[in-house]
């Protein structure tokens with residue numbers, strides 16, 4: 244973390260990512276017919292300022308690595324701009340056709356080569372990024388020769404010096420990758436990332452594969468090197484504690500989109516998006532009295548090939564909005580929506596519930612109160628953690644009738660009933676961004692109820 248890094252408004256950004264998109268086609272059959280699209284990165288925008296560390300955080304599969312790879316064009320982005328003002332390029336005016344001269348996505352081979360000198364990547368698994376037959380010194384020095392340094396003695400001198408600066412020794416130059424521990428290999432990876440004196444380093448989960456104690460050492464080293472070399476860092480992690488330790492600002496990613504961006508201190512103190520709040524709730528705090536209540540998200544992360552309409556997080560959100568005319572306790576509302584989803588997707592096995600209710604109701608020998616046993620309808624409510632009677636009459640009527648229809652075997656009627664009454668604006672409206680000041684923004688309908696109604700038929704939208 245540095246003092247120099249700053250939010251929007253403090254000087255020119257080094258890197259501006261605008262509506263970046265990486266969609267993978269899903270193909271099927273002999274003719275590779277396109278049958279769908281995985282929206283791994285689906286229109287993300289952020290800036291990185293000189294000297295700052297921006298964290299990119301989110302659960303596994305939300306698109307962090309794809310975003311990083313698209314920025315450096317290890318994967319070709321399918322949309323958006325990546326404007327890089329490093330290497331003294333400064334912010335240039337746009338061309339007459341609206342494109343930007345510093346847009347990495349349009350760079351030709353020579354421009355890309357220069358860009359890849361200025362921007363380096365570090366990956367989670369250092370082992371896979373080294374050739375086992377090459378000494379680590381030559382692996383680092385190779386970059387210098389690729390970029391035109393012909394003097395071998397000079398190359399060796401630079402690399403030996405760097406190895407020392409990352410906490411290894413000059414004599415390690417001639418050793419092979421297998422002779423190093425995971426933490427040491429990540430130090431070599433740092434040396435390699437720094438050897439061309441880049442402006443920006445993109446570190447993709449650089450400490451996740453390391454033991455806790457080694458993690459702390461490598462994080463300290465990254466911080467120290469960042470200050471010494473005046474680097475900007477894009478630091479990718481699924482771990483909020485690591486983000487808190489090392490980042491100035493953080494961008495929170497969910498299912499291909501950003502949901503909140505802002506200064507780390509502010510976001511940790513007052514997260515605005517329920518997803519950020521949930522991620523933070525699992526971070527241990529030094530003061531047990533200040534421990535946050537752990538938020539259990541409902542269900543699994545949806546498939547990025549078929550993201551939910553409206554706010555993508557609504558299928559798991561603990562703060563999902565209730566429609567006008569319904570007023571339930573929030574956890575009950577969440578569970579009612581989950582129940583609706585199960586009914587609509589046909590996942591309720593009414594026969595097995597009926598069997599279980601029958602077992603529960605079977606009188607024990609000598610049991611005088613068999614009538615006190617639960618009915619199948621009650622059994623269904625218990626199974627899905629729904630109260631025997633909802634406090635809201637509209638919701639209660641819909642649920643009671645739908646359960647009745649389920650029991651009559653009319654799943655379709657039950658699904659239709661629930662889908663028409665148990666609805667949330669979060670599934671029909673795409674939230675806009677709300678500015679909380681100081682470069683802190685979040686995208687949740689609770690702050691910006693107007694949002695944008697969903698496109699008429701996103702299923703056929705195959706951008």
Ligand SMILES: Nc1ncnc2c1ncn2[C@@H]1O[C@H](COP(=O)(O)OP(=O)(O)OP(=O)(O)O)[C@@H](O)[C@H]1O
Nearest residue numbers: 267281283301302303304305306307308309310547
């Ligand atoms: N080459 C590819 N072809 C098709 N789909 C891909 C490809 N690479 C990634 N994906 C999909 O894109 C989505 C985002 O993956 P990505 O690896 O970027 O996520 P992540 O947040 O970095 O997760 P992790 O931390 O587990 O690597 C996933 O659904 C993944 O399956």
